Amino acid sequence: MLLADLARTSNAVAATSSRAAKVALLAELFRAIAPDEAPVAVTYLAGRLPQRRIGVGWRTLTGHTGPAGAPSLTVSRVDAALAAIAAVRGRGAQAERQRLLRELMGAATEEEQHFLVRLITGELRQGALDALAVEGLAAAADADAAGVRRAVMLGGSLGAVARALLARGPGALADFRLTVGRPVQPMLAQTARDVDEALDRLGPCAVEEKLDGIRVQVHRDGAEVRVYTRTLDDITGRLPEVTDAARRWRTEQAVLDGEVIALDADGRPRPFQDVAGRVGSRVDVGAARRALPLCAVFFDLLAVEGRDLLGLPARERHAALAATVPEPLRVRRLTVLDPDGAAHREAARRFAGEVLARGHEGVVVKALDAPYSAGRRGASWLKVKPVHTLDLVVLAAEWGSGRRSGTLSNLHLGARRPDGSFAMLGKTFKGLTDALLAWQTERLQELAAAREPWGVRVRPELVVEIALDGVQRSPRYPEGLALRFARVVRYREDKRPEQADTVDAVRRLHTRAPVPEDGGAPGSPAPGGGPG
Known part of the structure; x- marks a missing residue:
């Protein structure tokens, strides 16, 4: 199957809100795909890579070559190319990854390039697609959806079930049962x-x-x-x-x-x-x-x-x-x-x-x-479990891709140091509604101190409330700390940057130490969960 067909289906699924229409689009794709390509296709549609990480960052992706005039890339060829990029190790690895990526992107049409960029950066993720794919797969193979769902649970992989079902029909579902030594997907x-x-x-x-x-x-x-x-x-x-x-x-x-x-x-x-x-x-x-x-x-x-x-x-x-x-x-x-x-x-x-x-x-x-x-x-x-929140300052923002193209999406977040400067702790594009995304794009451009190819650096004036699961150590950021699973709650225009949470408050949250009565990081939750 051509990558162009997969990209077209992905865009169509994302563009419709009708569950029935999404399932019909996926069923049509499954009827046309070769069984051996099904595992990779399902993974791509859900916005994931079989290789998980391939060692390529946003900056490398933005420097690719112009698009091909006509589609020629197959799903299998793309999978092989990404696997080759992921396998690069040792001296000169970055240059070799860039060469292989340019080669792949040069063979892709403009639509396919957009699809690949979103896929590699994680912007394509469609969390609910696996459930829809089960129904689409069942429709394509004339199988019972409940039976397909159970096979996926016990077989550990939607891709493995798709390959067997498309190759052998509904009878293949009997092969998927709880077996010691073969893991099942966790509840x-x-x-x-x-x-x-x-x-x-x-x-x-x-x-x-x-x-x-x-x-x-x-x-x-x-x-x-x-x-x-x-x-x-x-x-x-x-x-x-x-x-x-x-x-x-x-x-x-x-x-x-x-x-x-x-x-x-x-x-x-x-x-x-x-x-x-x-x-x-x-x-x-x-x-x-x-x-x-x-x-x-x-x-x-x-x-x-x-x-x-x-x-x-x-x-x-x-x-x-x-x-x-x-x-x-x-x-x-x-x-x-x-x-x-x-x-x-x-x-x-x-x-x-x-x-x-x-x-x-x-x-x-x-x-x-x-x-x-x-x-x-x-x-x-x-x-x-307790939901911790921090009031942090926006330091920069990156341009989005795919559906978020043209908007400033990924926020760089910082906490206040004793000297009044701000230390970056991580990034997030989670929790943003379309309305909030449009507002922050306009507001952050007003605050722009420098414009970069990837986005804008802004004056540290805008405070945003961030929910997070916790804090972990990280050598990537200057204070050695990084946010875990951060997402935007709301902007706090009622707060000045000097009222944002401090690096010390974040460090206390990391060690789960008690918070002093004069403020700082969010305190321990009341019994039963939720903020205290």
Whole structure:
């Protein structure tokens, strides 16, 4: 299939608000695509790269050559070209990546170039597309949508299911079942404002501590143990302590869902970044283990001794979990059988407060009667965690691409230093409505101190309220700190730059230290989640 056909479908899907029309467009594409190209096509349509990162930044992308006159690039050729760029290593790597990228872009039409730039920079992301693609795939293959959805959950990949289904028809769905040794997509949680809202929505439930670690799925079949990440990557070799612990379970065959965390000498959780660095380490795993030992803590059991437990209610899966792994390896939880009772509700709030006091991220509230909906953000799991906010100053903004072309989109954000200057902490284009995007484009151009090919540097006068999940260490920024999952809440034109949050306040948020009474970073949330 030509990349031009894929780009055209992507643009058409983005341009319509009709779910039925989106599904019809995707079905038409799937009917025309070769089965072996389907995995890459599905990934591109969702705005992702199979290679994830290819070592190419925005500046490199803006310097590509003029477009080709007619489409010739196939999906397979583009995938091979991006894989080659991602594989470049060593001395002269940047120049070689630029050469390969120029070669690829030179073979692309103008429409294809726009598509590739948005794809590589992440501006093409369409989070809901996977669900629509399931329906489009089912329509293209005359298969049952529920059956396709279940196959994707158990097969771990929409692309793998698409390849099999398009090649062999609906009968291929029978190949996708829960199998020890083959990871399944994890169940995800929706968000509730606080514990009370979660109790109101779920009824009888369990309130579990939410750990700020790396999600893992552990498969044991006798002496064979495999460990997978949330994205289904096999990281078994990097976590010997987890495989050792799994071999001590009270069963020979099981699939468990949990988190890998690290604790300090006081039993408090180490920062997520420390855990992520350890899990990402492939060199001298023994030394890494000695420097930062990890432990797995589990909250669900998906299969045991050949039995698929996915369809069982949560209360039964937890009973089986308790019979499989000892209590120290299970998350703390509180069962709330009567969420309308004042005493039960107060106990749930108190439990959530205790979880936060121990340094964990928050709680997840789970309906006791719910099955495990692999691969879905189910309404029966609700996460409650504090939302931190900071008032930061806009230092610069980058021009958007794709649908945001012509607007200043990606904001550079800074906190106040003691000398009155501002230290950059990160960027975000999240949370911007079309109206806010148009307003900030006009306002930031008024404040422009310098115009660059990529955007504008502005006078540090505009304060914006930013919500974030936390702060992590980063050598990229001058104070060694970076925002995690930052998104715009609103602009604070009622605040002057000297009233913005300080670098010290951000540093306290990173260490989760108490905030002094005279202000600074947002304080700890009230029990039950939400800002205090």
